[in-house]
Amino acid sequence: MTRRVAILISGGGSNMLALLRDMAAGDHPALPVLVASNDPKAAGLAKAAALGVATAAVDHRPYGGDRAAFEAALLQPILEAGADLVCLAGFMRVLTPGFVDRFAGRMLNIHPSLLPLYPGLHTHRRALEAGDAEAGCTVHEVTPVLDDGPILGQARVPILAGDTAETLAARVLVQEHRLYPAVLRRFAAGDRTPLFL
Numbered sequence: 001m002t003r004r005v006a007i008l009i010s011g012g013g014s015n016m017l018a019l020l021r022d023m024a025a026g027d028h029p030a031l032p033v034l035v036a037s038n039d040p041k042a043a044g045l046a047k048a049a050a051l052g053v054a055t056a057a058v059d060h061r062p063y064g065g066d067r068a069a070f071e072a073a074l075l076q077p078i079l080e081a082g083a084d085l086v087c088l089a090g091f092m093r094v095l096t097p098g099f100v101d102r103f104a105g106r107m108l109n110i111h112p113s114l115l116p117l118y119p120g121l122h123t124h125r126r127a128l129e130a131g132d133a134e135a136g137c138t139v140h141e142v143t144p145v146l147d148d149g150p151i152l153g154q155a156r157v158p159i160l161a162g163d164t165a166e167t168l169a170a171r172v173l174v175q176e177h178r179l180y181p182a183v184l185r186r187f188a189a190g191d192r193t194p195l196f197l
């Protein structure tokens with residue numbers, strides 16, 4: 001059964017584009033049915049539309065601190081698209097357990113660190129400050145605990161002398177665009193075996 005994927009973004013959506021490109025390459029167990037953002041100005045929305053993928057924008061700001069109300073609005077286009085798999089890709093809103101539990105076992109996220117190292121923000125700066133020899137990215141199943149679900153894949157990069165958070169982020173992002181599509185292909189085919197690139 002072909003899985004129907006909704007991708008949630010907040011900005012440029014480079015990971016979203018990598019996922020769309022791979023699903024368009026054919027022989028893929030999933031198809032994209034929606035790209036949605038919490039920011040109506042997210043540049044990724046126009047890029048997805050240009051590729052023929054349905055889009056939706058649900059601005060989180062009018063909901064203030066009422067996360068449940070924002071998520072109830074965000075859920076509508078996801079359900080209308082008939083999505084049965086959700087990929088968070090540069091999505092910068094913390095989701096409540098109520099939303100996460102609705103997609104238990106059916107929601108993925110990519111995080112720019114080698115989890116369980118550095119959940120949360122500023123991962124590259126933290127790795128540099130710790131003097132780590134390597135960094136990387138992780139695709140994991142989303143659970144109510146932030147950046148904590150079962151690991152589905154990781155890719156590693158060396159940290160080089162003179163690296164800044166920006167140079168390291170750029171090196172990791174290249175691997176994100178390899179890892180996330182590869183993990184989605186396996187996950188959509190029912191294979192949860194972790195992939196280490």
Ligand code: GRF
Pocket residue numbers: 009010011012013014015016089090091110111112137173176
């Ligand atoms: C990336 O570092 C990703 O790991 C994190 O958000 C950043 C931007 O992602 N989740 P994208 O370019 O919007 O996909």
